[in-house]
Amino acid sequence: MSSTTRPYGSPSLGTTQRDRDRSVRRRERAEVALIALCWVSVVVAVMLFLGSGRPAQVTDLASVVTAAGIVTGLIGTDLLLLMLVLAARIPWVDRTFGQDAAMRLHRRLGKPAVYLVLGHGALLTVGYSLRDGLSLWHQTLSLYSGADMLLALLGSCLLVLVVVTSLVVVRRRLAYEAWHAIHLVSYAAVLVAVPHQLSAGQVLSGSTPQSVYWICLYVLAFGSIAWFRFAAPLLATEEHQLRVAAIETLAPDVFSIHLSGRDLPRLGARGGQYAIWRFWSRGTWWHAHPISFSAVPTDTSARLTVRALGRGTERLARLRPGTKVSVAGPYGIFTDAARTAPRLAVVAAGIGVTPARALLEDTGLRPGEATVVLRATDRSQTFLWDETKSLVQDAGGAVIEMIGSRPAEESSWMPLEAIERGATIASVFPELQESDLFVCGPAEWTDLVVRDARAAGVKDRQIHVERFV
Incomplete structure (x- = not known):
């Protein structure tokens, strides 16, 4: 040593320290506000259901169980949509908490959301069984005979798959590419439930306060995903025209990727941040890599330093100068x-x-x-x-x-x-x-x-x- x-x-x-103290207080208030908004969203979803007139139909055990199934479904869906918002890489969320913190909250909501969705299906099956006097087996066959209910069942299965692959013991055995692909199905899992909400749940039908709320929440979740995960990175890629300039070997499994581009300070990258990079060569285009900047970008150049940890990153060492590069970010509050x-x-x-x-x-x-x-x-x-x-x-x-x-x-x-x-x-x-x-x-x-x-x-x-x- x-x-x-x-x-x-x-x-x-x-003054610098006073500014830092004010910044800390702002971040702390913002963090409390974000968590509070999640709770408020759940409360609003339940209160709108209670104000819809449906609870007046609760008169016996069957209707009690059915109402409980509806409430669990509403809360579970609300949490799933909030998870999509947290995963959308919204700049305000990232600047305030950091993407890692947002994704930790995203993961914390995952299991409760899935348990509630599964409980929703189970409670509705029991409630309808009590109402119709059918056995659970026959009620299940009847309930899932329609196309919308089959889509809802498919969505539930996809969500379970996402949760299972998030377990540490499973995650360690999966390649990053496989894990990432499986988690993309969480978008599909929420989307396939929409027909069920239109028909059976009647949540999105009409122009009631309840339907307005859910439509706004769906638009926020999928609009954020569409803009911040797809449209904004495409625009940034077009604006900055990033290309691989050179590959510099630093150690047997470590190398720097030197990039050229234009107006790179407009990326807004701070030292310590990372971005999601996609390199458009034959062996690498399908894999997005989260890689930190190893130097603060200049007007026309940036540098990333990579350690080869698998086949995906090993291929990056063989990138040719001129390879086009897509970027999403930067992210992080490190x-x-x-x-x-x-x-x-x-x-x-x-x-x-x-x-x-x-x-x-x-x-x-x-x-x-x-x-x-x-x-x-x-x-x-x-x-x-x-x-x-x-x-x-x-x-x-x-x-x-x-x-x-x-x-x-x-x-x-x-x-x-x-x-x-x-x-x-x-x-x-x-x-x-x-x-x-x-x-x-x-x-x-x-x-x-x-x-x-x-x-x-x-x-x-x-x-x-x-x-x-």
Whole structure:
């Protein structure tokens, strides 16, 4: 382990810190508002049903069970549409919470939504069975004899497939391409339920407040998907005319993709962000890649740095100059805009150095503001380290290199040599509680850094994470 001489003193808070405090408060209020909107949406869906006159028909056990089935279906569908909004990559949502946070909420809503939709089908079957005096088997055959109900059943099966493939044990066995393709069917799963809502549910029919609400929610969900996931990226791709300029090999499985284009600052990319890239060559056009910028784009150039983790990313190393590139984004709040404290602490491992290097370039470091730990198992993983060290040291900051394997018997993110010297996260970053901690690297390793930071008293709002496979 080696380090530079650590400068003394810290920058004053000044106006910059006051601006950061105001920004933090705005983000916190916005986060509460988004969660509240999700709850309000569910409450509105239920209240509109209660005001539709349908509850007046609840007179016996059969109608009670049927009404319960309708309510569970409405809540489940409402949650599914909210999930689509969260997955639409709406810029306001991304700037406020980050795409990772939005997708965490998206995943949290997934299982309840599917359970409610399945409960909807089961309760309606039981309710109709009680009403008609049929066995559950015969009622099921009768209920799903129509085309709209068969589509609703298909939608439920597709949703179950999405949930099953989201389980960690299953997700790890699937290629990214297969997992992504399966999750695209969630759009189809919601769409195929529309005929059911038109006929059986009567939710979208007429011009009642209930139908207006559901039509608006459907338009918001699918309109957001259509614009932000498809139309906006197409327009950005056409505007910037991105092409592969060159491929630069940095290590046996690591390479940089240099891009050329026009008016690239209009992308609005901040150091630390990533975008979704599609490279239009024969072997790569069908696969979209989330890749971080490893340098802040100039007017006519951008750089991505990639570690080959599978066949999809391996093919990118063989891209030819002139290959057309599509872009969606940028995304993420792993940027200077997310900072809350006067000092900056960065821990980066492996390919995690890419967003860290771009973040440091974009920050405009003040003298002595930053302390950076660069972590690698061996010297072959020190790509982009020279650039990163220059950015920090030119601003009078400290860079600490940690090279070596972690001890097998101990849960630590540091190498054995550092542990034997008594190094801790508090000794590496003596002003850690007055710092924003940016951590980027493998997911399991990152969790260990975050664990130590929290144990040292760092607040969650000061911890910013970018995880890599």
